[in-house]
Amino acid sequence: MKLFIEVEKCCGFGECIALAPDLFRMGDDNRAQLIGDGTVDQADEERAGTAAFACPAEAIGVEE
Amino acid sequence: MTDRSDVLIVGGSIAGVRTAEGLRRLSFEGSITVLEAGPDLPYDRPALSKQVLAGGESAESVRLRSQADLDKARIELRRGCRGVGLDVDARTVRLDDGTVIEYSDLVIATGSAPRRLPTAPAGPGVHYLRTVRDALDLRDAIDGPVRVVVVGAGFIGSEVAAAAAARSASVTVVEPYAFPLSRVLGDLVGKRLARLHESKGVQLVLGRSVREVGDDGAGGKRVVLDDGTTLDCDVVVVGVGAIPHTDWLAGSGLDVADGVVCDEFCRASAPHVFAAGDVARWPNELFAESMRIEHWTNAVEQAGVVAWNILHPDNPRAYAPVPYVWSDQYGSRLQIVGRPRAEDEVRIVLDDPAGDSLVALYVRDQGLVGAFGLNAPSRMLVLRRSLAARASLDEVMATFTL
Ligand SMILES: Cc1cc2nc3c(=O)[nH]c(=O)nc-3n(C[C@H](O)[C@H](O)[C@H](O)COP(=O)(O)OP(=O)(O)OC[C@H]3O[C@@H](n4cnc5c(N)ncnc54)[C@H](O)[C@@H]3O)c2cc1C
Ligand code: SF4
Numbered sequence: 001m002k003l004f005i006e007v008e009k010c011c012g013f014g015e016c017i018a019l020a021p022d023l024f025r026m027g028d029d030n031r032a033q034l035i036g037d038g039t040v041d042q043a044d045e046e047r048a049g050t051a052a053f054a055c056p057a058e059a060i061g062v063e064e
Numbered sequence: 065m066t067d068r069s070d071v072l073i074v075g076g077s078i079a080g081v082r083t084a085e086g087l088r089r090l091s092f093e094g095s096i097t098v099l100e101a102g103p104d105l106p107y108d109r110p111a112l113s114k115q116v117l118a119g120g121e122s123a124e125s126v127r128l129r130s131q132a133d134l135d136k137a138r139i140e141l142r143r144g145c146r147g148v149g150l151d152v153d154a155r156t157v158r159l160d161d162g163t164v165i166e167y168s169d170l171v172i173a174t175g176s177a178p179r180r181l182p183t184a185p186a187g188p189g190v191h192y193l194r195t196v197r198d199a200l201d202l203r204d205a206i207d208g209p210v211r212v213v214v215v216g217a218g219f220i221g222s223e224v225a226a227a228a229a230a231r232s233a234s235v236t237v238v239e240p241y242a243f244p245l246s247r248v249l250g251d252l253v254g255k256r257l258a259r260l261h262e263s264k265g266v267q268l269v270l271g272r273s274v275r276e277v278g279d280d281g282a283g284g285k286r287v288v289l290d291d292g293t294t295l296d297c298d299v300v301v302v303g304v305g306a307i308p309h310t311d312w313l314a315g316s317g318l319d320v321a322d323g324v325v326c327d328e329f330c331r332a333s334a335p336h337v338f339a340a341g342d343v344a345r346w347p348n349e350l351f352a353e354s355m356r357i358e359h360w361t362n363a364v365e366q367a368g369v370v371a372w373n374i375l376h377p378d379n380p381r382a383y384a385p386v387p388y389v390w391s392d393q394y395g396s397r398l399q400i401v402g403r404p405r406a407e408d409e410v411r412i413v414l415d416d417p418a419g420d421s422l423v424a425l426y427v428r429d430q431g432l433v434g435a436f437g438l439n440a441p442s443r444m445l446v447l448r449r450s451l452a453a454r455a456s457l458d459e460v461m462a463t464f465t466l
Contacts, residue, residue, distance in 0.1 A: 008115065009108070009111075011110070011360070011361070011390045012390055012397060012399060012441040012444070012445075013361055013388055013390070014441075014444075014445040014448065017445065018445075018449070026441050026442045026445060030397040030439060030441045031441075053085075053089065056360060056361040056364035056365070057110075057360075058108070058128060
């Protein structure tokens with residue numbers, strides 16, 4: 001599973017960072033960033049999916 | 065004709081669709097029907113006054129769900145279907161074509177509509193902004209070196225002004241308060257926002273309201289202010305707030321008072337009726353205040369709680385969020401968390417002209433109640449958490465002196 005962020009959509013709410021601080025961080029451009037290249041270990045997939053759904057701006061995408 | 069749906073949702077925008085999806089995520093297997101009065105699949109409304117006006121985004125690019133997405137989640141979205149009546153005893157909703165739909169649980173997610181200025185009815189040259197159609201029409205109107213008058217320096221008015229200025233229009237904003245957003249954020253922050261507008265060449269006419277909008281006799285518009293000043297222009301855009309869509313509930317007996325009145329679990333005044341999004345009013349325990357919030361993130365969060373509460377009537381969750389708003393104007397990001405008020409004590413804890421960033425805390429009865437941030441997203445994230453945890457003011461201040 002791989003995550004990506006459509007940065008122009010990110011509204012800076014920070015839900016992704018609250019739920020998965022090991023996967024997301026806030027960038028200097030007012031937008032969330034991925035930590036690493038977005039590849040998610042199998043053990044973390046559910047958590048990553050929850051973070052993606054929680055994003056109110058629907059800025060986080062998931063590739064299976 | 066009578067239909068049936070286990071969960072019936074009226075309003076097919078973000079609150080409605082997120083409630084439906086939330087139910088599926090919680091493994092609900094029953095039928096879900098969403099009624100939407102408009103013609104569109106759900107789309108990203110905040111983008112209308114941002115990416116859509118500013119750039120060349122198409123109607124498709126702001127769409128949030130395809131028909132296939134909805135089919136996959138077994139959500140039946142009926143577009144062009146307006147709810148016109150509710151019977152809470154029979155548990156039915158009546159549609160404009162006469163169809164009656166029975167429900168086990170109902171979610172009211174009919175959102176809000178722009179407040180109309182009686183002095184400026186929509187028509188040629190006078191725009192309101194709520195739907196994707198409105199945005200595309202307005203974008204066409206502000207294409208080129210036109211003169212634009214924006215009425216209201218709230219979020220939508222300010223974003224429209226910024227987008228129009230960026231597209232080489234000459235822009236004047238009329239605002240009845242002393243500064244943009246000063247009604248909520250006070251004069252100190254309002255002044256800073258005024259500078260943001262003026263730095264991009266947008267003219268502000270503050271402390272003035274509109275008496276009349278008419279024709280200028282040369283094919284354009286003439287805006288007359290309360291002091292008699294006239295502003296001639298090509299395009300008028302009105303952004304003076306929103307009112308909840310509750311007319312269709314008249315006669316249902318449901319408690320409505322500037323929104324559908326709910327308890328802390330988002331349950332309306334009749335059994336098996338819930339509300340979410342712009343249309344819902346409920347007591348937020350975290351702030352000991354009755355709230356109705358017209359912001360995107362609220363619609364998303366509240367929809368999740370409503371989905372849970374439909375499925376867990378014996379174990380419902382109180383909805384007690386920290387309100388959050390963002391706005392993008394002139395390349396800057398504004399954020400508000402909590403419930404700031406103009407009369408609160410305002411403490412500027414960060415002011416960096418070089419980075420153009422600012423953080424203001426709003427303090428009431430010795431406690432933090434809200435914060436405003438300009439280009440300071442990481443700070444605002446921490447403040448949102450502090451508010452959620454009801455951190456003491458000392459703890460919050462300590463994080464700024466590091
Ligand atoms: C231009 C613009 C920019 C915005 N920018 C921001 C922003 O930057 N940040 C932010 O937080 N918020 C922003 N908002 C506010 C945000 O879009 C709303 O809070 C959000 O759309 C609320 O969602 P909702 O589903 O509750 O209501 P709505 O999006 O209003 O949807 C309600 C739906 O119900 C339908 N409906 C109404 N009555 C009936 C009926 N009787 N029967 C069937 N269907 C019905 C309507 O057609 C509509 O599709 C913006 C709003 C606008 C207009
Ligand atoms: S949850 Fe979404 S909107 Fe919020 S910071 Fe993360 S990516 Fe951005």
